[in-house]
Amino acid sequence: MxxxxxxxxxxxxxxxxxxxxxxxxxxxxxxxxxxxxxxxxxxxxxxxxxxxxxxxxxxxxxxxxxxxxxxxxxxxxxxxxxxxxxxxxxxxxxxxDASGIAVPAEDENMGDDPADAEIVAQIKDLIETRVRPAVAGDGGDIRYRGFRDGVVYLTMQGACSGCPSSTATLKHGIEGLLKHYVPEVSEVRAA
CATH class of the missing domain: 3.30.1370.70 (Scaffold protein Nfu/NifU, N-terminal domain)
Known part of the structure; x- marks a missing residue:
């Protein structure tokens, strides 16, 4: 091996x-x-x-x-x-057993407003298909935590947690992507 x-x-x-x-x-x-x-x-x-x-x-x-x-x-x-x-x-x-498997990201959220269900679905889809694969390539993961008043809350894990460039990744990379595809997003913050 x-x-x-x-x-x-x-x-x-x-x-x-x-x-x-x-x-x-x-x-x-x-x-x-x-x-x-x-x-x-x-x-x-x-x-x-x-x-x-x-x-x-x-x-x-x-x-x-x-x-x-x-x-x-x-x-x-x-x-x-x-x-x-x-x-x-x-x-x-x-x-x-599965005691060590992480709770799925959708179970970790901060209580999304049901009226935002369609927006949240778009955000989660973009995170799953575009963001997570790139972050995994760098040895980490990202978890959706919530969406309130235009702000998306995310948690960085693994190599991305505590990384000097994680703030830039959140603000310039992920925030730009989400704002481009989901106009209701005004900001991305670490949770």
């Missing part, structure tokens, strides 16, 4: 591609060792003591290093942990 590594726009995060499916559906973001209790793989990565974030995508794992950590020393450890996990075909989550 060979694990490819890609850089991301976030210098603290690397994207690891094991050449096979990681998550059967959805994504999962672990921002702390406590959150990683449901996943032996995420826990093993945090146990290095040099990892501050783990993100599972459909076919990749993004790992965020603590400030000041040298990737040249951490990368071989991460690759070894990933190889052990995928070669042994260990379960991604404990208990064999």
């Amino acid at each position: 060979f694990i490819e590594t890609e850089t991301t726009p976030n210098p603290a995060t690397l994207k690891f591609l094991p050449g096979q499916q990681v998550m059967p559906s959805g994504t999962r973001d672990f921002a702390s060792p406590e959150e990683a209790d449901v996943s032996p793989l995420a826990q093993a990565l945090f146990d290095t003591g040099e990892v501050t974030g783990v993100f599972f995508g459909s076919d990749f794992v993004s790992v965020t290093a603590a400030p000041g950590v040298d990737w040249s020393a951490l990368k071989p450890q991460v690759v070894a942990i990933l190889l052990d996990h995928f070669v042994s075909q260990a379960p991604l989550f404990t208990g064999g």
